[in-house]
Amino acid sequence: MSAASRLQSEDQFMCSICLDAFTDPVSTSCGHNFCRTCITQHWNSNIQCVCPLCNKVFRKRPKLDVNTFISEMAAEFRLSTKNKASGRSEEPAAKPGEVQCDFCTGTKVKAIKTCLKCEASYCQTHLEPHLKLARLESHLLIHPVDNLEDRMCKTHNKPLELFCKTDQTCVCSLCPVLDHKNHEFVPLKEGYEGKKAKLEKTVAEIQQKMQQRRLKIQEINQSEKLSSEAADRKKAEGLQMFTTLKQHVEDIQADFMETVEEKQKSTKKQAEDFIKELQQELSELTVTAAEVEKLLLSGDYLHLLQGFSSINAPPTKDWTQVRVHHRSHEGSMEKAVAQLEETISKEVKKLLKVELKKIQQFAVDVTLDPDTANPELILSDDEKQVYHGDVRKNLPDKPQRFETIGVLGKQSFSSGRFYFEVQVKGKTDWDLGVTTETSNRKGIITLRPQHGYWNLWLRDRNEYRGCAGPSVLLSLKSKPEKVGVFVDYEEGLVSFYDVDAAALIFSFTGCSFTHKLLPFFCPGFNHGGTNTAPLIISAVSHPE
Structure with missing residues (x-):
């Protein structure tokens, strides 16, 4: 038998609904044959009784009788198909979780495709008619799925074939006419x-x-x-x-x-x-x-x-004034403690020198910002020096400009560590430290951390204070001529050092920084010429 005649013979004894050999085949008045169960289920799931092949509408559900001739021929066809398939190895059964073929009897084989038109899943054997018969070429085959009910329109019981761009949902072919009028639709693929x-x-x-x-x-x-x-x-x-x-x-x-x-x-x-x-x-x-x-x-x-005359007393010493001198130990303890203090002081100073060298590795180049300087301050051309003048310059009153005697550095820092040094030699008053970019610069300013200022100051030549709010009076062994300012943003630390003595002057600890920080400088009033020396931002000598 030729391939064409074999396909024609197979097509004659196969139900177009289940795509398998007829079981209890019945004929409609339009001359088409179906399995009794298949056509009955098809009509039960639709509002009208329509022939699946020619779409003829039956006003009343026809009475269906078994076509004995087709039934006998279909039985022979099934037997022939079974004998023909017996020479091939069986396909493996579907594993748990895998989609099963809807038409396998006995052992359910794993489905390889699902037909949206037929609403069924097929193994390799039962899929062959879809691959060979011309009238089934238009059926849409997809990877096997077992939730076909989710692919049907809940309103019209039709396959979901379109995508409504207006409602962003999948619809069937009847939805555009009945429920989604004037909406924009595209095929599911698009x-x-x-x-x-x-x-x-x-x-x-x-x-x-x-x-x-x-x-x-x-x-x-x-x-x-x-x-x-x-x-x-x-x-x-x-x-x-x-x-x-x-x-x-x-x-x-x-x-x-x-x-x-x-x-x-x-x-x-x-x-x-x-x-x-x-x-x-x-x-x-x-x-x-x-x-x-x-x-x-x-x-x-x-x-x-x-x-x-022969008896003479032996010579003896006068013991009246003889005493065992009690050796005093007074002062021994004090001497030992003083020696310990001196030794510890030397070791601490040695340690601070090492620590200062490490800190100096974080030195940054700081220059003064003229836009923030009080009009009475004089800045050098290189913007590294500042002192108080006698004449108030006519400058624009910018929001960032200080009304009091102050000026900021141009550079700001919001993370990491940074260090800079300022020469204060010859001055009787000054303020040094850092402030936030949002701190107040108008009117009376209180230099305290709660107001965004972390500073050290000198007043009246010898009064040094850490502006901690309340301020802390400091007792220094020597007057610093160069002050180093170190900030660790994440650690919340601001420290001041006497650079020449390699000594720690004062530290703010446990600070919580949430804004950018900028260096802050106040050279103080010149006080009639007694405080004319400038604050000088010095170059840091980096350790080797």
Whole structure:
């Protein structure tokens, strides 16, 4: 039999609804044959009785009788098909979760396609008619799905074939006429392509965000690693410092104990020498006393008179003024403590020098901002020096300009660490520090952290204060000629250093910065020429 005649023969004995060999085939008045169950279910699911092949409408559901001839021929066809298939290996059964073929009897085989027109899923064997018969070419085959009810219009029980762009929903072919009038529609494929493009863009954006977060995780891990390494270094430095201090304490303690013990040994030896000498005299006196007693007890006048001249008392020392001198230990403790303080001071100064060198690595180039300077201030051409003049310049009253004697640096900082140095030599009054970009610059300004100012000041030549609110009076061993200002934004730290002495002057700790910080300078009034020296932003000598 030729391929064409075989296809024609198969087509004659297959139901166009279930696409399998007829089971209880019945004929309609229009001459088309269907399985009794298939045509009955088809009419039960539709409002009108329509022939699935020619679309003939029956006003009244026809009475269906089995076509015995077709039934017999279909039985032979099924037997022939079964015998023909027996020579091939069986397809594997569908696994749990896989879509099953709707037409397999016995073992259900995994479906490879679902037909939206037929509303059924097919394995490879039962899919063949869709691939061979011309009248089934128009059927839409998709990857197997088992939720076909979701692909049917709930209102008209028709397949969802269109996409309503107006309502952004899938509709059947009747919806545009009945429920979505004047809406814009496109085929599902076109709607799919549009949404697919948007989803692909969304996926790309999501992947970009994912990559950004991966990089951020790497950045945070790296920061944590660097922080951990810095902490380990700092712990090692601290351990070394405290070990050194501990050794100094132990050495001074040993010297103190040795000094006290040496004094006590000297006193003890003196006492022992005195006692030895006294015991010697006591022994000699005892012998002489015994001889005298013996002479007295003899009762012999002649013997006593003859022996008297030979008895002489042994020479002895006058012990009346002899004393064991109690060695005083007063001052030993004070001397040891003073020595300890001096040693610790040297070690702390050495440590501060090292710390200052590390801090100087964060030096930044700061220049003064003329737009913020009070009109009475004089700035140098290089914008590195400022002092108070006698003449008030006529300058525009900008929002950022100070009404009081102040000026800001141009540079602002919102993260990390930074450091700058200012020469204050020869001045009797000045203010130095940092302030926020939003701090008040008009009227009377109170230099306190709660007002956005972290500053150190000098008043009347010798009065140094940390403007902590209330201010803290500082006792300095020497007057600083150059002040270093260090800020750690994340740590919330603002520290001031005497650069030449490598000494910490004052620190603000536990600060919470939420705005950009700018360097703040106030050279103070010139006070009739006593405070004319400028504040000078100095170049920092970077350590090697």
